[in-house]
Amino acid sequence: MGQVVYFGLCLLGCFIIGSSSTPVEDTSDAEVAEKSPCPSGALYYRQNCYEFFGTSRTWDEAEAACQILRHGGHLASFPSMREEKLVSAYIKQRSSTNYVWIGLNATPNFNRLIWEWSDGTLYNSGSSLWDSRSPSSSVSSSECIALYNVQYLSSSSRWLQYNCAVSWPYVCKYKA
Template identity: 50%
Template sequence: MGPVPCFGLCLLGCLLFNPTVEGARNASLALPRSPCPPGALRYKNLCYEFLDDSVGWQEAELECEYWRKDGHLASILSATEERRISSYIKRVSSTCCVWLGLQATRTPIANPTRLTWEWSDKSPYKSGSILWDGRAPSTAISNSECVALINVHSPSSTSRWAQYSCNSLFPYICKYRASV
């Protein structure tokens, strides 16, 4: 065999056995340079990744920040985004509740009897805003200062989110920019 056919076979072998093209041969694995990791949802230029570890809100937020650059618990800024995330969660889990990035803070100087809500990724949230299920989070002082997406598997339910103690243990969903 001459040098050209030998080189061609060698090159073909490198392509077939190179791990960077593994996804191209096996559809169950990520494609090379995939913008989101395998199993994550891509919506617009963002990745949403469900993590099935049941932890408190603060630990969930820290995990999202640790594992993904610019990662935070998911902020949901539109009804369309909420529907996409709910469908994704239905596909990957049977859980009832999932931590989102909406958390209340107490502002004792400005108004000691009210909670102020904000997204962990600093996305805009206007006080009193109506969320995707037509309700607004309570601003009354309570221990239920974190928000979870609920009733994902109950399409007839109008309640789509609920306030819980931030110490409650739920799986969570992280949101971060897709790689380019």
């Protein structure tokens, strides 16, 4: 009988220890979970995975690759400067690139550009990019946004409006 109780307590202990490694929802401003539900090499933050790809693609090719990678995947969008800086630091650890496609692009509408994230979220063109600049609303061939100065995280110039046909590495975002 004593061995059965001992075995049962050991099993209970293993269950308790094993369950504590499951990622919990980020209710504070805590950073990255120790045990990530994302693939190896990807960044986990606030129930999303960010995955960097060093292969250079045009903006459209990169967006298509993100959609194929995971259901609901898109080029990365950032709701805050903090999140953009975290993802930039992750990219800096993985690559020496200075330009990376993200999911902000524009659609010409009459005589102006309408900006939105590739996941369908509208971008308020009257607001500033997280580096204190606003994208141009004038119609041009520069209709996509790339992270810029990835290797210089303290730089004030962080996002660059550019021609979507240029090929650069990219970062995808999808639900964990």
